[in-house]
Amino acid sequence: MTSISAETFTGDIAAAFAGVVGAEDLVTDPARLLRLSGDLSMEPFESAALAVRPGTVEELAAVVRRASELRVPTVLRGAGMSYTRAHTPLRPGLVLVDTARLDRVDEIDAEDLTVTVEAGVTWERLYLALAEEGVRTPFWGPLSGRNATIGGTLSQNSVFFGSARYGTAADSVLGLQVVLADGTVVTTGSGAHRGGTPFFRHFGPDLTGLFLCDSGAMGVKARATLELIPLPAVARGASFTFTSRAAATTAMAAMARLRVASDLYGFDGFYHGLLAELGVQGLRGKEASLHAVVEGADDAQVAAGLSQLRAVATRYGAEVPGDVPLLMRADPFGATQMMFRAAPAGVHLPLHAVVPFSRARAVAGVLERFLLDRATELAAHGIGTWELVTATGRDLNFEVTLHFEGDYRDATVEPAARAAGVTLRRELADRFTRSGAVHTQLGKYYAFRDELRPATWELLDAIKRAVDPDGQLNPGALGLGGH
Ligand SMILES: Cc1cc2nc3c(=O)[nH]c(=O)nc-3n(C[C@H](O)[C@H](O)[C@H](O)COP(=O)(O)OP(=O)(O)OC[C@H]3O[C@@H](n4cnc5c(N)ncnc54)[C@H](O)[C@@H]3O)c2cc1C
Structure with missing residues (x-):
């Protein structure tokens, strides 16, 4: 891919996107771009060259189409609350599409028990809007739901409120409207029926599933239709x-x-x-x-x-x-x-291990073994761990976090602890993988390709080439793209 100069981004390319969203919804300030591009993983990333903030689904599709015409790869950002290099650019020259302005709850259908929302709506906003109608989504948000968006959460797959009975965020989805890399808008589920409505996910092969948990590699979620249940009394x-x-x-x-x-x-x-x-x-x-x-x-x-x-x-x-x-x-x-707010200020590096009930004790043992084996290194750098375990219907999701004193944004503070924290987190992730655990929120962090059987990887790669032939969307997410 030919590289495009920084000047072009603030010149011609910015002008092309300004033609879609207006100049006030472009971000060109380097400090703001750096903030939007980073996550909480402490892994290396590049700053996006430009950020674009579409305000409607039509603008979103036009932005993606324009990026494709200009051959500029994009990354999607919800609230940026994830920590697996999910939306962080791996190379310079990318445009970051910020979905914060796509914040409409389009339709609450309390009769058919469905709600359709734009991708940038937060879980808290959705919960409050639905509560007024006496309904709720089965999974109704991660702990970060004050900020985390529907689009980001469905791309990472999250667990917490409602999960023990109803599963993960992805399990509540009935259909999607997705913008493909060339700007085409595709509807999945029964909403794709000519004249149909989005009430039924399994209308033919599950194309909805293709775009869930994809870390934004397969398409850009514009709208999601989620199932509703009566608000429990x-x-x-x-x-x-x-x-x-x-x-x-x-x-x-x-x-x-x-x-x-x-x-x-x-x-x-x-x-x-x-x-x-x-x-x-x-x-x-x-x-x-x-x-x-x-x-x-x-x-x-x-x-x-x-x-x-x-x-x-x-x-x-x-x-x-x-x-x-x-x-x-x-x-x-x-x-x-x-x-x-009550936690000591510091750096927190979480990772996930998902296991069936029968393997839960074994995975708990992996953490205990790691803490024993690495006690010296952890103590030397003042690194502690904490653990949150969430039941998610058919399995348990272990979230282990390494933490130490420091500041995410100040690379000069505690460089040795940072290096050790990142290395030890990687080692623990690998140990969990070897124990048979799988992961949610894959982003660009987990060695997904190495974990998959080759035939499965090849199918996934072929699908990526079909929906995004030039590797334009979030290059590197799931280990795909950049081809
Ligand atoms: C304090 C805190 C608490 C948390 N609590 C939980 C918890 O309880 N449970 C849990 O599972 N996780 C939790 N998380 C992790 C994180 O908040 C969730 O993964 C959250 O769902 C991410 O949403 P987001 O909008 O911030 O997505 P982002 O981080 O912005 O993006 C996530 C991924 O989605 C992609 N993406 C974003 N929008 C779109 C779109 N419209 N179309 C296609 N791709 C898109 C991005 O490119 C990226 O790959 C927590 C994090 C923090 C910091």
């Missing part, structure tokens, strides 16, 4: 503590298998310290805790679900007051922000 929580992580993991798998809880998640001692700062004292000093929320139409239904969970959990641990689920549900998207 009653939601109540219960909490349990355990003397070991192993016991908590065993209990969690057994509880998750019942498919009774809507939310089911586990914290470790680091989280317990943060929660103590917020006034939740009962977990201080405990090794591990689990928190569950059961939803239902009335008290009796919820009480029955909670007693099923209690019967299992108390075989391995003890019940404690359910302050945590209460706190999380009182302000779902604010609670995390409060917790992180």
Whole structure:
């Protein structure tokens, strides 16, 4: 690919995009471009040469088409809350498309139980708009949902609120409107039927799935139609503590298998310290805790679900007051922000390992082994770890985070800890992979290609070539592109 000079980006290329969105929705300031281009992975990235902020789906399609005509590759950005090099450019000369202005909730259909939204809508905004109509999406947001967008989340696949019963973000999707690399707008699911509406995902082969969890490699999500459920009338929580992580993991798998809880998640001692700062004292000093929320139409239904969970959990641990689920549900998207404000300022490097229930103990063991093997290096650089485990319907999602003092934006602070943190995170990710775990939020971080059987990779690569023949969209995402 011929390189284009920086001047061209601020000159002819900027003018071409300004012709679509207007000059006020271009970003050319280098400091702002650097901020928009980076993520929380501490891995190397290049700054985008220009950012474009389309305000309608038509503008979005025109921006992508224009980029294709100019042969300028693009990366898509939602809220930039991810940490796997997902939207970060790997080489100079890319245009970043910022979806923040695509923030319309297009249609809430409480009769057919569907909602159609633009890609830049946040989970919090969607939740609040739906609550007014007495409905909700089954999965209803990651902890970052105050900022995280529908488009970014469906591209990474996230878990948390609603996941224990209803699965991941991708599991709630009925259909998409996607802009292909050449600017063509494609509809998937029953919305693709001439004269049809988007109420049914499996109308023929699942083209919706092709564009989910793709880290933006296959197409640009413009709109998504998600399933709705009635807003539960009653939601109540219960909490349990355990003397070991192993016991908590065993209990969690057994509880998750019942498919009774809507939310089911586990914290470790680091989280317990943060929660103590917020006034939740009962977990201080405990090794591990689990928190569950059961939803239902009335008290009796919820009480029955909670007693099923209690019967299992108390075989391995003890019940404690359910302050945590209460706190999380009182302000779902604010609670995390409060917790992180209580956290020591520093760099946090998370990674995921997803396993079926039967392998949960083994994966918990991988972390314990890593902490023993690398105790010296971790201590030498003041690196700690913390762990959040979320039940996601048929499996458990372990999120382990390495943390140390420093500032993401100041590369001169603690360079040795940074280098060690990045290396150790990679080693832990590789250990999880070797243990048979898979990952969500693949971005450009995990060695996806090496993890796949060759025939599967070849099919994926062939599909990428069909939808994006010039490798224009998010080059390097999933290890694809740049061909
Ligand atoms: C404090 C904090 C809490 C978090 N909590 C959770 C949690 O509870 N559960 C969880 O699973 N994750 C969590 N995350 C990770 C992250 O927030 C989620 O992955 C989130 O869904 C990302 O959304 P985003 O809008 O920020 O996407 P971005 O980071 O902007 O983008 C993610 C990927 O999607 C692509 N993309 C964005 N928009 C589009 C589009 N319209 N079309 C095509 N591709 C697109 C990007 O190119 C990129 O590859 C958390 C992160 C932080 C920092």
